[in-house]
Amino acid sequence: MDSDQKIEKIxxxxxxxGPSPEADGLDSRWKELEAIARMMREEPAPxxxxxxxxRVMEHIRACRxxxxxxxxxxxxxxxxxxxxxxxxxxxxxxxQECSFYFIMVGVFYAILGVVLMIGLNRLGSALAxxxxxxxxxxxxxxxxxxxxxxxxxxxxxxxxxxxxARIGAFVYLGFALLNGIAVPxxxxxxxxxxxxxxxxxxxxxxxxxxxxxxxxxxxxYAQT
Amino acid sequence: MKQIDEREIIDRVLGGDREAFAVLVDTxxxxxxxxxxxxxxxxxxxxxxxxxxxLRAFQSLGRFxxxxxxxxxxxxxxxxxxxxxLGKVKALPEEAVGKGMPEATDPSDGPxxxxxxxxRRRRLxxxxxxxxxxxxxxxxxxxxxxxxxxxVAAVTGDTxxxxxxxxxxxxxxIRAMMEADGFVDDEARR
Numbered sequence: 001m002d003s004d005q006k007i008e009k010i011x012x013x014x015x016x017x018g019p020s021p022e023a024d025g026l027d028s029r030w031k032e033l034e035a036i037a038r039m040m041r042e043e044p045a046p047x048x049x050x051x052x053x054x055r056v057m058e059h060i061r062a063c064r065x066x067x068x069x070x071x072x073x074x075x076x077x078x079x080x081x082x083x084x085x086x087x088x089x090x091x092x093x094x095x096q097e098c099s100f101y102f103i104m105v106g107v108f109y110a111i112l113g114v115v116l117m118i119g120l121n122r123l124g125s126a127l128a129x130x131x132x133x134x135x136x137x138x139x140x141x142x143x144x145x146x147x148x149x150x151x152x153x154x155x156x157x158x159x160x161x162x163x164x165a166r167i168g169a170f171v172y173l174g175f176a177l178l179n180g181i182a183v184p185x186x187x188x189x190x191x192x193x194x195x196x197x198x199x200x201x202x203x204x205x206x207x208x209x210x211x212x213x214x215x216x217x218x219x220x221y222a223q224t
Numbered sequence: 225m226k227q228i229d230e231r232e233i234i235d236r237v238l239g240g241d242r243e244a245f246a247v248l249v250d251t252x253x254x255x256x257x258x259x260x261x262x263x264x265x266x267x268x269x270x271x272x273x274x275x276x277x278x279l280r281a282f283q284s285l286g287r288f289x290x291x292x293x294x295x296x297x298x299x300x301x302x303x304x305x306x307x308x309x310l311g312k313v314k315a316l317p318e319e320a321v322g323k324g325m326p327e328a329t330d331p332s333d334g335p336x337x338x339x340x341x342x343x344r345r346r347r348l349x350x351x352x353x354x355x356x357x358x359x360x361x362x363x364x365x366x367x368x369x370x371x372x373x374x375x376v377a378a379v380t381g382d383t384x385x386x387x388x389x390x391x392x393x394x395x396x397x398i399r400a401m402m403e404a405d406g407f408v409d410d411e412a413r414r
Binding site: 061210 | 250
């Protein structure tokens with residue numbers, strides 16, 4: 001019998017199964033360990049002071065969590081989120097799912113903003129400061145912030161936040177189209193054409209997808 | 225308490241009804257206090273730690289998962305509070321172990337039996353407090369709190385076999401300490 005099996009056997013015996021017939025040499029040790037376990041089991045539970053419950057509740061009533069704690073709780077709260085965009089286009093989706101897509105679009109634009117910032121920085125003096133192209137990284141970062149903010153708003157408030165989300169999605173769609181036109185008009189550079197294409201190719205389908213998702217989210221709330 | 229009731233209470237608390245938390249406090253203050261007392265050996269510390277545990281549980285209630293049982297979750301929160309506390313404070317002097325705790329007595333015991341029983345309990349508490357913290361947790365949860373090995377493992381974050389190993393080691397260590405003090409034979413004969 002290896003040591004793990006011995007332990008299993010002794011623990012089983014202490015747990016009330018009694019010593020097994022083949023427990024060679026374990027009998028006296030089992031009795032001692034069993035006696036210790038019995039003493040612990042038989043010891044009466046300590047009584048808490050009578051006022052303990054009331055004192056706990058006083059702390060609970062006085063508890064004012066910090067804003068960081070509240071934000072952390074909202075973000076860390078367990079929730080289920082689907083990642084099935086095709087289904088989101090066809091059938092009703094939850095507020096959490098809708099919020100998830102907004103936040104994901106925000107994350108995408110945050111990354112795009114950083115990439116553009118680094119990329120345009122390398123172009124250096126080829127672009128004048130006032131150029132529309134120059135503003136692209138900032139536009140991407142502002143879009144990211146707005147999308148994440150809308151996503152969190154939908155996550156927190158649900159149905160009442162859908163109106164803001166719808167306005168945000170339409171503004172985003174319009175701006176994506178405007179940006180697609182404004183960039184190539186501004187300066188005839190290969191980079192501006194690429195940015196225009198990027199803005200339109202990403203912005204228009206994403207905007208339409210978000211609008212459709214909000215519609216489907218509204219249907220879900222109407223059902224419940 | 226049924227799980228469905230707990231979920232309902234938790235939802236009410238999360239919805240802003242703080243007073244609903246009093247039901248959970250009343251239901252679980254005794255085991256949480258018991259756990260803290262066994263782990264620290266001090267009634268005063270147990271009192272403070274019970275308050276801290278419930279406050280921490282209240283603040284973390286948003287992370288409590290649907291379908292999870294509240295009691296093991298609360299035990300895990302309490303155990304973390306107790307671990308933090310024990311990590312900061314020095315060990316309790318032996319003479320202070322169990323101080324401030326009213327002793328429970330068995331009415332069928334005579335005065336001599338009662339004194340002997342009290343002495344046994346005091347001695348056992350002393351041995352318990354000499355155990356390494358992870359071992360003490362497992363022993364307390366299993367024998368004093370009456371949790372199954374599955375529950376002990378869930379609360380401490382161990383595997384079931386690891387929980388069993390800790391309990392076994394704890395008992396063996398206590399036995400060795402009793403033996404060194406010349407008490408083991410008395411207890412085994414009882």
